[in-house]
Amino acid sequence: MNPTEEKILDAAEEIFMKKGYDGSRMQAIADLAGINKAMLHYYFRSKDKLFERIFETKFQGFFPTVETLINNENNFTDKVCTFAEQYTRFLIKNPYLPHFILNTIQKNPEFAKKLPHHIPQMLIMSYMEDCQNGLCKVMNPAQLFISIFGMCIAPFMGKPLFVSLLGANDEDFNELVEMRAVDIEEQIRAILKP
Amino acid sequence: MNPTEEKILDAAEEIFMKKGYDGSRMQAIADLAGINKAMLHYYFRSKDKLFERIFETKFQGFFPTVETLINNENNFTDKVCTFAEQYTRFLIKNPYLPHFILNTIQKNPEFAKKLPHHIPQMLIMSYMEDCQNGLCKVMNPAQLFISIFGMCIAPFMGKPLFVSLLGANDEDFNELVEMRAVDIEEQIRAILKP
DNA sequence: GTCTATATCTGGATAGAC
DNA sequence: GTCTATCCAGATATAGAC
Numbered sequence: 001m002n003p004t005e006e007k008i009l010d011a012a013e014e015i016f017m018k019k020g021y022d023g024s025r026m027q028a029i030a031d032l033a034g035i036n037k038a039m040l041h042y043y044f045r046s047k048d049k050l051f052e053r054i055f056e057t058k059f060q061g062f063f064p065t066v067e068t069l070i071n072n073e074n075n076f077t078d079k080v081c082t083f084a085e086q087y088t089r090f091l092i093k094n095p096y097l098p099h100f101i102l103n104t105i106q107k108n109p110e111f112a113k114k115l116p117h118h119i120p121q122m123l124i125m126s127y128m129e130d131c132q133n134g135l136c137k138v139m140n141p142a143q144l145f146i147s148i149f150g151m152c153i154a155p156f157m158g159k160p161l162f163v164s165l166l167g168a169n170d171e172d173f174n175e176l177v178e179m180r181a182v183d184i185e186e187q188i189r190a191i192l193k194p
Numbered sequence: 195m196n197p198t199e200e201k202i203l204d205a206a207e208e209i210f211m212k213k214g215y216d217g218s219r220m221q222a223i224a225d226l227a228g229i230n231k232a233m234l235h236y237y238f239r240s241k242d243k244l245f246e247r248i249f250e251t252k253f254q255g256f257f258p259t260v261e262t263l264i265n266n267e268n269n270f271t272d273k274v275c276t277f278a279e280q281y282t283r284f285l286i287k288n289p290y291l292p293h294f295i296l297n298t299i300q301k302n303p304e305f306a307k308k309l310p311h312h313i314p315q316m317l318i319m320s321y322m323e324d325c326q327n328g329l330c331k332v333m334n335p336a337q338l339f340i341s342i343f344g345m346c347i348a349p350f351m352g353k354p355l356f357v358s359l360l361g362a363n364d365e366d367f368n369e370l371v372e373m374r375a376v377d378i379e380e381q382i383r384a385i386l387k388p
Numbered sequence: 389g390t391c392t393a394t395a396t397c398t399g400g401a402t403a404g405a406c
Numbered sequence: 407g408t409c410t411a412t413c414c415a416g417a418t419a420t421a422g423a424c
Contacts (some may be wrong), residue, residue: 004389022216023301026418036391041419063303099300102351106293107217136275139382141378142360142370147345149352154344155353157296160303165314166336176336181370183337190384198407220400230409235401235407 007033015095018056020103055104055111062101063116064079076130080148081185087152088181098153137194145166151184199237201227209246211290214297249298249305256295257310270324273387274342275379282375291386292347314339331388345378
């Protein structure tokens with residue numbers, strides 16, 4: 001790919017992720033990319049188009065790859081615990097992702113169209129199976145998934161709150177989230193224990 | 195209070211809550227209030243000032259009143275379960291609140307200044323006490339609070355996702371969250387069980 | 389393909405009549 | 407206190423030279 005195009009995409013990603021669509025300025029993206037504003041339009045025509053390009057890419061990354069869940073041939077509880085740990089580690093590297101995705105979708109629900117519906121389907125089946133074998137507590141799977149989703153994104157959604165409430169700095173917080181990647185397993189197992 | 199002022203505040207609340215600061219237009223607020231743009235400036239001087247006014251009010255509501263937790267003289271687990279249920283019911287009536295608050299703070303961390311630090315302090319002490327009496331599982335209280343926080347806000351942060359993934363409509367979703375106000379207790383108890 | 393200059397429009401804010 | 411008309415900064419987008 002054209003190196004200029006790539007610089008633009010990198011810059012756009014950083015700005016859009018941090019500030020959202022409304023809060024981002026084409027000038028800021030151009031500055032960060034070290035090129036001129038006109039080039040943005042030359043390569044991507046409009047702010048809308050550029051944003052969509054970034055969103056598409058990031059949106060896919062927001063959902064865990066199916067491999068994570070399938071390649072792990074254990075029972076449902078193991079699957080979910082592995083997922084939660086890996087997903088937390090993934091979000092540590094992409095801390096702005098939950099805010100960016102959820103906020104964009106909330107203001108613009110049509111962005112949620114291309115969702116990977118097969119993932120929850122698959123998980124529900126796996127859960128049901130283990131339930132019938134007495135390996136999991138019986139509950140509404142939707143409530144379960146919402147909780148796990150919340151437990152995974154919470155530290156990144158509320159980071160400024162936690163940092164302030166705990167009187168912590170960025171380093172402390174990173175340490176806390178690193179530990180969380182491990183600690184979260186025990187909490188999920190507790191919820192799922194029959 | 196002046197009825198015009200009140201109309202403005204109501205309109206501003208609705209627009210700001212849904213669209214955030216950057217996405218909101220003074221014109222939209224004026225239209226919704228059924229008055230002229232100039233009046234907004236007459237009463238609140240600037241968009242910034244008007245926004246801060248709304249944020250201050252909503253920010254306080256985002257944190258549970260201490261009474262909820264203190265008046266309930268039971269053990270820590272009961273306290274937290276009662277809180278989670280009541281807080282979920284509160285958020286059902288204020289579904290945009292988590293997005294609005296967390297997004298504003300993320301883009302503008304100084305808004306997180308006036309946090310009620312005594313609430314977590316109090317909760318931690320209550321948790322520690324019950325731990326020593328063998329009533330709660332021992333864990334990092336920060337991890338516990340992050341999880342409960344996440345479990346409470348998750349449905350409202352991810353509503354468009356869940357609606358789409360579950361093939362649900364708004365009514366189904368409301369029903370799901372109503373049930374959640376009850377179901378969440380069992381999950382929290384499981385996590386806290388020694 | 390990259391730049392400068394400029395067109396065009398939008399949105400926050402103000403002036404001034406009533 | 408409420409309105410209309412207007413100003414002006416800032417943002418997207420385009421024209422056109424190189």
